[in-house]
Structures are given as C-alpha cells and as structure tokens.
Amino acid sequence: MGTEQFKEHLMKFDLTRQEASLYESLLENGKLTGYEAAKLTGISRSNVYASLASLCEKGAAYLEENETGRKYLAVPVQEFCEEKIDQLKNEEDWLLLHAPVQKKEEEGYITISGQEAVESKARGLLKKAEERVYISAGQSFLKVVLPDLQTLFDAGKKVVIITDWEELQEPRTIYRAGDKKGQVGMIVDSSFVLSGEYGERSGNTCLYTGQRNFVEIFKEAMANEIKVIELTKGEKN
DSSP states (O other), rough: OOHHHHHHHTTTTTTTTHHHHHHHHHHHHSSBBBHHHHHOOOOOHHHHHHHHHHHHHTTTTTEEETTTTEEEOOOHHHHHHHHHHHHHHHHHHHHHHHSSOOOOOOOOEEESSHHHHHHHHHHHHHHOOOOOEEOOOHHHHHHHHHHHHHHHTTOOOOEEEEEEEETTTTSSSSEOOOOOTTTTEEEEEETTEEEOOTTSSOOOEEEEOHHHHHHHHHHHHHHHHHHHHHHHHOOOO
C-alpha cells in the first residue's frame, strides 16, 4: 500500500492531509521534536507545530515534555481508530435520540443509479426487514446481498429467492428460474420494492418505491413467476 493511500484512509478519521503526513512520520520514526517533524515531512515549522497540536487534540499523538525539550509520539493506530469509532457511535446515539421525527407519508418513486448505490440501497432495505423478503436476481447480485439474507434467515425471517444461480442451495426457499439477464426484483415486508437491472453489462439502475399500488402489482408479478416455475419445472427446494 502506497503512502498516499495510507494518508487517504487516515483522512477518513478526521485528519487533514498535513496531520496525516505527520502522524505517519511519527509512526515510522518514533518520538520527534517539531523541528525534526518539519524536516522529515517538508512541512513548514509554523504549520508543523499547529498540526502537531491538532493531532494531540484529536487523540492521534501525545506530547512528552521533559528537561531535554518537547517531543511528540504517535498513538498506536488501533487505539486511535477505536477511540474515533467509539466517539462516532456516541454521536450516532445522540442523533438517534434527538433527530426530528419525519411525518409519516407514503414513499414516492426514487431512481437509484450506479452499482454501489444499488448495492447500498438493497443492503439497507434488507437490514430493516422485519418479517419477510422475496428476491428475484442472478448470481452477481445475490453474492452481494447473501450475507444479509443469511442473517435474516438465521433470525427466523422468511427468505424466498428466485434465481438462475444453480449452485445456491438450501436452507432458504429457492425457486430455479431461467436466465435472469441482470434483472433484479426485491420486495421487503410487502411494503417496499427495489426493481431494475444490475451487472457488468447493465446500467445498474433500479427503481425504489413504497407506493402501495406498485408494491401490490409487483407482488402479484412475483407470485405469478413462482407459479410458472412450479408448473413448468416443479423445482422448488
């Protein structure tokens, strides 16, 4: 892993690029004075001292003072990261307690575009599932959400899968379908639908909605797909 990539990851923990450079240098070289840190990183001495002070405030470095002067040393990476994560968890708890309550209303139609966005929306829906999930998809999509489906199944929630992925086995309820051709359909708790296309050769675009009429139509279409599979193949596992 390159040094720039290391800095990029450090910056996700609320460090500036200069602070990330100094933290990396402290990890590599051990205790450093401000002068030594400036010389090693190429950062001006005035900026180095400000950044080192900030590192201490953010819990990434310690200041050691004795008769020989002032030196800075890095907090171990794991300790620094875990402390940051704990702080964020506390912030999350506070926000959940104090967030304004949104007025209950039926969701509209939202277009989800891009592979990562589709995956994120699908996994987010599955994590909120309370009772059941019906999903019709091919291997590439199922591989992404399979851990979440397994979690639901292990929790005693109903999971029904329609797929052309031959290697996928029980204990889930599985219906073997023909080539899905990158098409994805998912119903969560008979309340939310995610439908569209996913895969390397697709636009990775899905429609998400909680509109009751659309959900009912989609439920009926998926039920009909299952009926056709049962009638024509009888391959219910």
